[in-house]
Amino acid sequence: MTADAGFSHRLLGWYDRSARVLPWRVPPGSDAVPDPYAVWMAEVMLQQTTVAAVAGYFERFMTRWPTVGDLAAAEDADVMAAWAGLGYYTRARNLLACARAVVADHGGAFPDSEAGLRALPGVGDYTAASVAAIAFGRAAVVVDANIERVVARHRLILTPLPAAKRAVKAALAPLVPAARPGDFAQAMMDLGATICIPRSPACGICPLLADCRARGRDDIDRIPAKAPKKAKPQRHGLAHWIERDGKLWLVRRPDKGMLGGMRALPGGEWTAEAPRESGIVSVDHSFTHFDLRLTLVRRKVSDAAAEGEWWPISDLDAAGLPTLYRKLTDKMLERVA
DNA sequence: AACCCGTGGGT
DNA sequence: TACCCAAGGGT
Structure with a gap:
């Protein structure tokens, strides 16, 4: 087994045992087919937003608008009101614009390629890659803040963000398996959210510890480095x-x-x-x-x-x-x- | 690239 | 308390 294959093998093995149970997730090993609409909905809600905050909104949206066609036909004011409290309200307007574009331009079916998804409103690099991987099984290179942290530590990338993102993506690309790219992305994010956390990571139980280049460093809390924040007026x-x-x-x-x-x-x-x-x-x-x-x-x-x-x-x-x-x-x- | 854009939970 | 941070996108 190559080193790259070893990485995904250890990661997916851990994921099969430890995956978080989430309302929008198809559990590892399940025969269920992901609903691209649900995957997209969750990914948009999760942009810069915690799992705990999203869960209730996801359930309410999926119950009220079960298909992309239902959402596309909704009143703007109803969708904005349903989004109230979740923040970053541009997302709600783009959510509607995207649903309507899928219906008007794609016959009601989400594009199944990263490039096709990337062209939709409110779908950036991360969301295009994650929907392509999770909903359509494409071997896209998914990079969010969790994965940035995991890869920056594992490969000891000390360049400050956001400049480090390019190096992170390059380092991650050869590790993405053809077989389970969606589970791979979700496993990386689960690892970053539960073990390789920003402060005091639980390295002792990390499935990737063996060849982690940040192993044992006393400055691991500061990897990846970030630009200092400005004061709020x-x-x-x-x-x-x-x-x-x-x-x-x-x-x-x-x-x-x-x-x-x-x-x-x-x-x-x-x-x-x-x-x-x-x-x-x-x-x-x-x-x-x-x-x-x-x-x-x-x-x-x-x-x-x-x-x-x-x-x-x-x-x-x-x-x-x-x-x-x-x-x-x-x-x-x-x-x- | 740098800035704008919400909110709630954790420490 | 004050600060950090989250499955980022648009401009």
Whole structure:
């Protein structure tokens, strides 16, 4: 057996014993055929998002829209509301755009090649490779943050990310087996998520320890190296509580920018300066690249903008507000109660 | 390449 | 607490 074959043999052997049970996964050894729609749905939801956060959303989406045709026919607002709370809302718009492209341009069947998948909205290098491997058995080279870490350590690639990604992909390519490329990719990700974790990896139980070039190093927590993070600026904003007959005035945010396309409370721009006006309640919310203090102020019905909708306060859950606004309205209603 | 884009859990 | 991090993509 070659060294490369030994790698995948040990990895897949471990996976056969230790694979995580996940709602979107076909267990190793099963005769079940993966549903490309389900694989794609899971991969998009999992972009920069934890397994625990995705599970419930995946189940709800698959129940409500069981096929790509069902999703393609859905109302935009329904899909955005169903995505609320999961974050990175561009994904939800691209999810719909992709479903509609599959129906309109591919007869309702996902392309079965990496290149064909890569051309779809919201499908980048990672997602194209993972769907090609997991759903269609293609020997694609799948590289996510887990696999970057596993390979960077195993091959002792010390170049900082993101520049190291090219070297990681080159090192991984000859290791991908023709026989079970989908299980290979999932096994690498499981290994990175459960054993070869960012801090204090469990090297003692790693199936790849024997020839790991980072074995025994005291700096393994810092492999792969990453560029230092920038400080987050603080911003402030106002949100308007406009109430009439038990209903709240909601608007839809522009498609581009923060919380794009989502329902929201109306309000002004978010700026570096704190507002002079004192509000009813405030929430602090941390985004990826800035922190926000959002303050709720009451406004008159005559201040409602031209575009918007009156939403029953008793059914605010169904509005699909992003977490920022959900926190604010929860706090407001808690105060009233 | 560098920056924008959410959220919640772990430490 | 404050920081790190996650099955990344678009621009």
